[in-house]
Amino acid sequence: MSQKTKIAITGASGRMGQMLIKSVLETDSAELSGVIERAGHDWVGQDVGTAMGGKALGVLVSEDTAQVIAAADVVIDFTAPCATLGFAKAAADSGTAHVIGTTGLSDRDIADLNALAERTAIVRAGNMSLGVNLLVQLTKKVAAALGEDFDIEVVEAHHHHKVDAPSGTALMLGEAAAEGRGVNLADVSDRGRDGITGARKRGDIGFAVVRGGDIVGEHDVMFAAPGERVVLRHIATDRKVFSRGAITAALWAAKQKPGAYDMMDVLGL
Numbered sequence: 001m002s003q004k005t006k007i008a009i010t011g012a013s014g015r016m017g018q019m020l021i022k023s024v025l026e027t028d029s030a031e032l033s034g035v036i037e038r039a040g041h042d043w044v045g046q047d048v049g050t051a052m053g054g055k056a057l058g059v060l061v062s063e064d065t066a067q068v069i070a071a072a073d074v075v076i077d078f079t080a081p082c083a084t085l086g087f088a089k090a091a092a093d094s095g096t097a098h099v100i101g102t103t104g105l106s107d108r109d110i111a112d113l114n115a116l117a118e119r120t121a122i123v124r125a126g127n128m129s130l131g132v133n134l135l136v137q138l139t140k141k142v143a144a145a146l147g148e149d150f151d152i153e154v155v156e157a158h159h160h161h162k163v164d165a166p167s168g169t170a171l172m173l174g175e176a177a178a179e180g181r182g183v184n185l186a187d188v189s190d191r192g193r194d195g196i197t198g199a200r201k202r203g204d205i206g207f208a209v210v211r212g213g214d215i216v217g218e219h220d221v222m223f224a225a226p227g228e229r230v231v232l233r234h235i236a237t238d239r240k241v242f243s244r245g246a247i248t249a250a251l252w253a254a255k256q257k258p259g260a261y262d263m264m265d266v267l268g269l
């Protein structure tokens, strides 16, 4: 019988942390080897199953990042940028593969993660769902096919707890559109319209952000020309789509050499 992949989860009490724990438990080829929460959190020291309101799982919530990560084949991390960098250092030190869903990372954070990926496999994506990664590919193709007569706007909507904007997914879609057009997103990105902005600049890629209620995650890429519009849309209604993608990435990452990977590598898209 082949051995199960040992998976550790960070941010155990979070919206995604809890969803990821459930997804690991539903995966026959994986076992939950440990869970981490930030130091001083109420859940630390409790059985994670009972902390989540269910039956005991025999896994205690730990604040000992290095120990939990070293004991795992792969750590899945959907938390916050400052925490993710610390987890990545621990994962590189122990050679544990690292799947990162955290968004809001700065260019500097990403450069630091790429350096750490020389020591272990890191899979990072602003969205781990199959549908969004397909949408990224479609966006690149449509942007390459349509010229600058089509203004590109990325519109995203999320729940009122979300702390970063535009979403990681919106930025992935913007990057894909820019790549399809053969331009750098940084040169054409328009992220903050307010007041007398002047007319839209031809070739810009605009971003618009909605925050409200319990919206799981919705993304439109609009190509708007005089007389017609093409709209590519993804709507997530259940966080399971992200956690299932992350488990697929984790099982894949555990077998990879050190390197920086994304969901396109995992899914072969």
Ligand SMILES: NC(=O)C1=CN([C@@H]2O[C@H](COP(=O)(O)OP(=O)(O)OC[C@H]3O[C@@H](n4cnc5c(N)ncnc54)[C@H](O)[C@@H]3O)[C@@H](O)[C@H]2O)C=CC1
Binding pocket: 010, 011, 012, 013, 014, 015, 016, 017, 037, 038, 039, 041, 078, 079, 080, 082, 083, 100, 101, 102, 103, 104, 125, 126, 127, 128, 129, 168, 242
């Ligand atoms: N890539 C993807 O497919 C997806 C990414 N996300 C991203 O995942 C992240 C988390 O989202 P949610 O679960 O909704 O947030 P949340 O606020 O519900 O949970 C965040 C978790 O991180 C922990 N945490 C925060 N700061 C920490 C620190 N300094 N050290 C240790 N732990 C810390 C918190 O205690 C909490 O358990 C966000 O960046 C979000 O954008 C969310 C869904 C899908």
Ligand SMILES: O=C(O)C1=N[C@H](C(=O)O)C[C@H](O)C1
Binding pocket: 103, 126, 127, 158, 162, 166, 167, 168, 169, 170, 216, 217, 218
């Ligand atoms: O914070 C969220 O909830 C989500 N974050 C990711 C993002 O920033 O794109 C992915 C998903 O849309 C949900």
